[in-house]
Amino acid sequence: MVSRSSSTGLLAVFAGLVAASAAAQAPAAPAPLRLSFADAVSMAAGKTPVVELATLRTTEADARVRQARAALLPSLSGSGAWLNRSFNSRSIGISFPGVPELIGPFNNYDARLNAVQTLFDWSSVARVRAAGAQADGSRAERGVTVEGSVLTTALAYVRAVRTQSVVAARQADSVIATELVGLAEAQRAAGVSPAIDVTRARAQLATAEGLLLVARNQLDRGRIDVARALGLDAATPLAFTDSLAPSLGAADVPVRRDSAVTAALANRPELR
Numbered sequence: 299m300v301s302r303s304s305s306t307g308l309l310a311v312f313a314g315l316v317a318a319s320a321a322a323q324a325p326a327a328p329a330p331l332r333l334s335f336a337d338a339v340s341m342a343a344g345k346t347p348v349v350e351l352a353t354l355r356t357t358e359a360d361a362r363v364r365q366a367r368a369a370l371l372p373s374l375s376g377s378g379a380w381l382n383r384s385f386n387s388r389s390i391g392i393s394f395p396g397v398p399e400l401i402g403p404f405n406n407y408d409a410r411l412n413a414v415q416t417l418f419d420w421s422s423v424a425r426v427r428a429a430g431a432q433a434d435g436s437r438a439e440r441g442v443t444v445e446g447s448v449l450t451t452a453l454a455y456v457r458a459v460r461t462q463s464v465v466a467a468r469q470a471d472s473v474i475a476t477e478l479v480g481l482a483e484a485q486r487a488a489g490v491s492p493a494i495d496v497t498r499a500r501a502q503l504a505t506a507e508g509l510l511l512v513a514r515n516q517l518d519r520g521r522i523d524v525a526r527a528l529g530l531d532a533a534t535p536l537a538f539t540d541s542l543a544p545s546l547g548a549a550d551v552p553v554r555r556d557s558a559v560t561a562a563l564a565n566r567p568e569l570r
Contacts, residue, residue: 330535335455338528342451343444346529352440359433366429369422372415381406451527458520459538465517468510475503 343349384402387393416422482499485491521536 328535330537332537332539335540338451338455338524339448341528342447346447349444349447352443356436356440359436363426363429363433366422366425369419370416370426372413375412377410379408451524454520454523454527455538458517458524459540459542461513461517461520462538463542465513468506468513471506472510475506479503
């Protein structure tokens with residue numbers, strides 16, 4: 299008879315084998331997408347769903363311009379026909395001496411080529427101009443959409459990188475708090491510190507671990523915000539390669555007020 303301890307041991311071994319097999323069959327976690335600030339801005343400017351939709355609208359507006367201009371272009375059409383028939387002269391009341399009444403059958407071919415050119419049509423000209431204005435507006439809207447997408451992505455990236463720095467700081471705080479707990483326990487064991495110091499150190503460690511957990515949750519949320527801004531799956535793992543350095547997001551823009559206003563008036567898409 300098998301003892302209870304032997305049965306428990308066999309069950310433990312079997313459970314371990316099943317767990318190892320499941321772990322071996324589990325798919326490997328995908329490698330995180332390494333993303334720099336420049337890469338994020340570049341993707342936001344051309345590959346996000348809102349930008350692609352704006353691009354399609356611009357393409358549609360350009361196609362409408364060509365459609366409206368087609369009314370002013372020359373048109374060429376052709377037609378052809380073939381007919382095999384018989385002709386009875388008496389059916390139309392005509393009779394000629396020496397000519398048979400029934401003529402045929404014979405082949406009748408008809409080919410025609412038509413060319414049409416509109417010399418002047420003010421309504422078509424007005425429609426072309428209106429379509430062109432709509433196309434210009436669509437391109438301006440696309441520029442605004444690109445700018446908004448880039449701004450949203452840049453802010454999300456900066457927030458995520460900032461949270462990443464906070465996580466690193468909270469991890470350092472947790473390490474220090476852990477060392478302080480060990481030091482307080484050693485001093486208490488040596489009789490040179492009261493028990494309240496150990497309690498205080500443990501409370502500080504619990505606070506540091508709680509702040510670390512909050513920071514990690516905020517970092518996960520920041521990664522999700524960046525993924526959503528780029529039109530990626532929210533579960534896509536991201537690894538930010540840039541840090542909060544002074545050079546992050548640096549741009550060559552005018553410093554003086556008048557120069558900045560002039561550049562804005564020249565470059566803002568909604569003002570063109």
